[in-house]
Amino acid sequence: MQKKLLVVLLIGTMLLSSLTGCSSKAPKDTSETNASVTKAAKTEDTAATDTEDTGAEEAGAAQGKVLNIYCWNEEFKSRYTDYFEKAGKLPEGISVNFIITPSDNNAYQNALDQALLNQKSAATDDKVDMFLIEADYALKYVDSEYALDVKGDVGLTDGDLADQYQYTRDIVTDSNGIQKGTTWQATPGLFVYRRSIAKDVLGTDDPDKVQEALNDWSKFDQVAAEAAAKGYKMLSGYDDAYRTFSNNMSAPWVDGNKIVIDDNIMKWVDQTKLYTDKGYNNKTSLWAPEWAADQGPEGKVFGFFYSTWGINFTLLGNSLETPVSEGGKEEVGNGIYGDYAVCRGPESYYWGGTWICAAAGTDNLPLVKDIMLTLTCDPVTMKQITEDTQDYTNNMTAMNELANSDFQSAFLGGQNHIKLFAEAAPKIDMSNISSYDQGLNESFQRAFKDYFDGIVTKEEALENFYKSAIEKYPELTK
Amino acid sequence: MKKERQKIVKQKGVSYAKWGYLFLIPFFTVYIIFSLIPLISTFYNSFFENYMSGLKRIGPNFIGFENYKSILNADLLQYMNNTLIMWLMGFIPQIGVALLLAVWFSDLRLRLRATGVFKTIIYMPNLIMAAAFSMLFFTLFSDSGPVNNILMGMGALGEPFRFLSSVWATRGLIAGMNFLMWFGNTTIVLMAAIMGIDGALLEAAAIDGASPWKVFSKVIIPSIRPILIYVIITSMIGGIQMFDIPQIFTKGAGSPDRQSMTLIMYLNNHLFSKNYGMGGALSVILFIISAILSVLVFASMNKDMVKRKGGK
Numbered sequence: 005m006q007k008k009l010l011v012v013l014l015i016g017t018m019l020l021s022s023l024t025g026c027s028s029k030a031p032k033d034t035s036e037t038n039a040s041v042t043k044a045a046k047t048e049d050t051a052a053t054d055t056e057d058t059g060a061e062e063a064g065a066a067q068g069k070v071l072n073i074y075c076w077n078e079e080f081k082s083r084y085t086d087y088f089e090k091a092g093k094l095p096e097g098i099s100v101n102f103i104i105t106p107s108d109n110n111a112y113q114n115a116l117d118q119a120l121l122n123q124k125s126a127a128t129d130d131k132v133d134m135f136l137i138e139a140d141y142a143l144k145y146v147d148s149e150y151a152l153d154v155k156g157d158v159g160l161t162d163g164d165l166a167d168q169y170q171y172t173r174d175i176v177t178d179s180n181g182i183q184k185g186t187t188w189q190a191t192p193g194l195f196v197y198r199r200s201i202a203k204d205v206l207g208t209d210d211p212d213k214v215q216e217a218l219n220d221w222s223k224f225d226q227v228a229a230e231a232a233a234k235g236y237k238m239l240s241g242y243d244d245a246y247r248t249f250s251n252n253m254s255a256p257w258v259d260g261n262k263i264v265i266d267d268n269i270m271k272w273v274d275q276t277k278l279y280t281d282k283g284y285n286n287k288t289s290l291w292a293p294e295w296a297a298d299q300g301p302e303g304k305v306f307g308f309f310y311s312t313w314g315i316n317f318t319l320l321g322n323s324l325e326t327p328v329s330e331g332g333k334e335e336v337g338n339g340i341y342g343d344y345a346v347c348r349g350p351e352s353y354y355w356g357g358t359w360i361c362a363a364a365g366t367d368n369l370p371l372v373k374d375i376m377l378t379l380t381c382d383p384v385t386m387k388q389i390t391e392d393t394q395d396y397t398n399n400m401t402a403m404n405e406l407a408n409s410d411f412q413s414a415f416l417g418g419q420n421h422i423k424l425f426a427e428a429a430p431k432i433d434m435s436n437i438s439s440y441d442q443g444l445n446e447s448f449q450r451a452f453k454d455y456f457d458g459i460v461t462k463e464e465a466l467e468n469f470y471k472s473a474i475e476k477y478p479e480l481t482k
Numbered sequence: 483m484k485k486e487r488q489k490i491v492k493q494k495g496v497s498y499a500k501w502g503y504l505f506l507i508p509f510f511t512v513y514i515i516f517s518l519i520p521l522i523s524t525f526y527n528s529f530f531e532n533y534m535s536g537l538k539r540i541g542p543n544f545i546g547f548e549n550y551k552s553i554l555n556a557d558l559l560q561y562m563n564n565t566l567i568m569w570l571m572g573f574i575p576q577i578g579v580a581l582l583l584a585v586w587f588s589d590l591r592l593r594l595r596a597t598g599v600f601k602t603i604i605y606m607p608n609l610i611m612a613a614a615f616s617m618l619f620f621t622l623f624s625d626s627g628p629v630n631n632i633l634m635g636m637g638a639l640g641e642p643f644r645f646l647s648s649v650w651a652t653r654g655l656i657a658g659m660n661f662l663m664w665f666g667n668t669t670i671v672l673m674a675a676i677m678g679i680d681g682a683l684l685e686a687a688a689i690d691g692a693s694p695w696k697v698f699s700k701v702i703i704p705s706i707r708p709i710l711i712y713v714i715i716t717s718m719i720g721g722i723q724m725f726d727i728p729q730i731f732t733k734g735a736g737s738p739d740r741q742s743m744t745l746i747m748y749l750n751n752h753l754f755s756k757n758y759g760m761g762g763a764l765s766v767i768l769f770i771i772s773a774i775l776s777v778l779v780f781a782s783m784n785k786d787m788v789k790r791k792g793g794k
Contacts, residue, residue, distance in 0.1 A: 109734075110754065117534075117537060120537065121537070144536040144537060145536075145537070147536065148536065148537040148538070150537060287625070287644070288625070292624070292625075293624065293626060294624070294625050294626045297626065439536055443754070450735050450737065453647075453737070453738075454647075454737065454738045454739045457644070457647040457738060459647065459648075459649065459738045459739050460738075460739045464739065468739065468740055471556065471557070471740070472735075472751070475751040475752060475754065475755075476751070476754045476755060477535065477755060478531075478533050478535075478540075478755055478757055478760065479533075479535050479540060
């Protein structure tokens, strides 16, 4: 009898455990239908505006206790800690929670999407309050109901935003012209060249004269030929120049649902194929170890396209003979420190950057507003950030001040590169951005690598690109 | 009184069967919830257009066989071909080397020393995570990796050979990794089978003057047939499911020219847009392929058994 009872009990618990596993999953699946979520988001949206109105009057009295920030690395966390929390601007009783998911393999977006889709049912303290996005997929969030209007909902004024570079605002402006995010950094790109190689090839390393020699693509090609004749490579890999072309497209990647391949992108294809066949590049790929090695003391590459963050962090690190981690110092004499200089290059472009969005349904709107104001609109804080970290911040007044000062970069042989950045940033035009940029750019570079390698024809590479693009975005057509 | 007792006995007999069914319930509940329902819902989903466009869900809209059509119009055959080629390139050397080693290790007359050490060493690669193994090979065979450096240092190559930009080098390396990871495992399984053969058979063959090749092909192979078939089936299933090694090795692109894209990698590509429709349709096709292969192997096994019975 006892045995029987035990058996029944055991079976019962097994059944129950398997059933509970199922029951907790089932309702979730059914609730995730399209209609309920979008409707929920809408109601949340209006609810959020309501709390904002009252919140502004009561100066944050009705705020939630936890501010949840979704991001993919420590960068924003350190900016926030150094320039907001340490400045004593965090109200008493609120704790800030960073939810960091690395962006490899789309993991960050997957995690963020899941959180946003669950935004309505999440407990108040678990809701996403703020999230960070990158330019390449910014519109995916900006065009959704999950990001709040920084003026109408969050409460920043035109005056607050006036000093930001226009392109940084265009990238996060939705199809109705509403700005839904804001950033503390601007990331104009430049062409970074080796002074010693420029002297050998062009007879000068003066940035103005080098710029003159590289002013447009046909001149650039000419210098490439001259460099190759002397045993140098103009660029390192296939994708180095990609951004300068993709940022200057005449129309967005997608028209309606049709993928449009811009002439400017095909110019990149033709140029890169030419460079590969003639040996003007080293056949590397971005971020590959060979690419990094080309930037070091052993490299024979004329120059690289890099934006703000890339010069002072990535390139500097790669240029050293003895890395900092092995006791090397960032000074002239260690590797090729001091042998680089910058010029505008053939075309203006930008690369990278991080935007802050306020999430619909947040219960900490006043705090979100404060953070945005301090980190992205306050000239004093932003100038401080640039002086401390060499990060190029998104404030025209502060940056122009530095551009006209005697600011010098030892790494660039004493050049004031902020001046060039300040000249390049206003020229960036990002009105042709689309929400498909990230996936399509990746697929395009990937597909054409085979073409440059000589494995497929141009038509086959295009075909492979379409295949991969439609796998990623089933709604698109050729 | 007697009747009642008989009744009780009868009931007891019935209630034993009842317990049997009761014990089966947990298995079937788990099976139904975690296997059967997902299986049926896969079939169901494959008839719908249902994916995420950014943060918006498109569908589900019933579209009949559209998903199947677009999959068959896409390069499904190409990906099947890739999978088959890479599986065969790995499996043929795998079974060959494993058989050879198994025969050597289990041959008492060879008196090999330290077979235990060898067995451990050849099994080692299987203990490493496939992803890590793949990453390791990626680094070893990169354009400026150690393999290229060594070849250039020896003067065998003038400039680096770009392994990952060559279709056959990439396929070969993927097959090679699969081979390295699995031949040890197969060796041990086959050894167990060979050691299970009655020693008298082998001795009799030797006394009759059979050459080692004759012993191998006429005695050993027929005796270990069931295990061989087991090895083939498991390896085939593993082959159809080949994913982690090529995925990591080619960074998910199946490059170059999608010539090393396996079926499961193609399935994985549809995850980007959470495309349940296309994913479902592809899974159904994979299910059908696996089912056909399983039936074929099963039938050949049964035929084999019938033959043996007839022989007796």
